[in-house]
Amino acid sequence: MHTHTHSGDIPLVSLANKNTAPNEVVSDLLTAEARGKDQVITNVKQRLSEKTVGFHDALKKHNLKTFADLYKAMVSTKQNVQKTIKVDRKLLQRLLIAVTAGRTVEMVNILKHELANPTVTGQP
DSSP states (O other): OOBOEEETTEEOBOTTTOOBOBHHHHHHHHHHHHHHHHHHHHHHIIIIISOOSOTTSOOOOOOOOOGGGGGEEEEEOTTSOEEEEEOOOHHHHHHHHHHHTTOOOOHHHHTTSOSSOHHHHTOO
């Protein structure tokens, strides 16, 4: 995973969990304002000037990537429909912070066991 820099050599990092954003997240975050302005101009043109789209029709979503997308994983369900679930990184993050702080954590024993219900995560 490559990281994109937005200003010189400084990568875009989440203040909440110190994760570095990949290129697609950085690109989407840094271009969100411009994309929003373009969408407003397009909507005004289509709905008020040209009247090619109904005034009350739904607006198109851009679905830009954010830091929250780093914690989602796609899994298949039994009906061949894909469902997005959040990956629980907080537990491992807390354990690693505890280890870094000098606490004794037996990661080998913890990682031997499933940390979530297999039916929830979609794993066999």
